[in-house]
Amino acid sequence: MTGETSREESAASVLRSIWQVDESAATDVDELCGNSGICRNMKDVSFEDMVGQGTDLRTAWREQLARDGKLDTSAGTIGDLVAGRR
Template sequence: MTDISPDPMQVLRTVLETDNDALSELDEECSPTKTCRNMVGVTFDGFAEPGSDIGAAWRQKLAREGKLRTSGESLRDFVLRSP
């Protein structure tokens, strides 16, 4: 058995040549008409050890992923700064 990957341009052409009627039918059948914002089942269980600081666990996760900003800049400063 050989691994033959399709030509990326051919795949793109196939995707772009789709039937618009079929896409609209798919949208009608599968697209949610209402956004669900039910947060009842959302928890932080398992994110940190029981009894530990969830904020510290979050900062450790960000640091592990290289996403922690240590500049002391607040989120407000980040959002409202001039371009």
């Protein structure tokens, strides 16, 4: 159990550091990478085809994850994890 807890704490620490990054870091990345533009191979890629009648994209993703056995609602939200509420 201790190994699992330390991995969860490590993951939470990484997510908190990402969420707390300042705006100057984003500017530095832009300066280093320059204007990358759009990827021409991905410009027309969308997930709208997986959305059924009367549902939205978020619900469609959740349904797909549930069908694939990959939906774990016991973990809470990313916001909970970042805020340390878990």
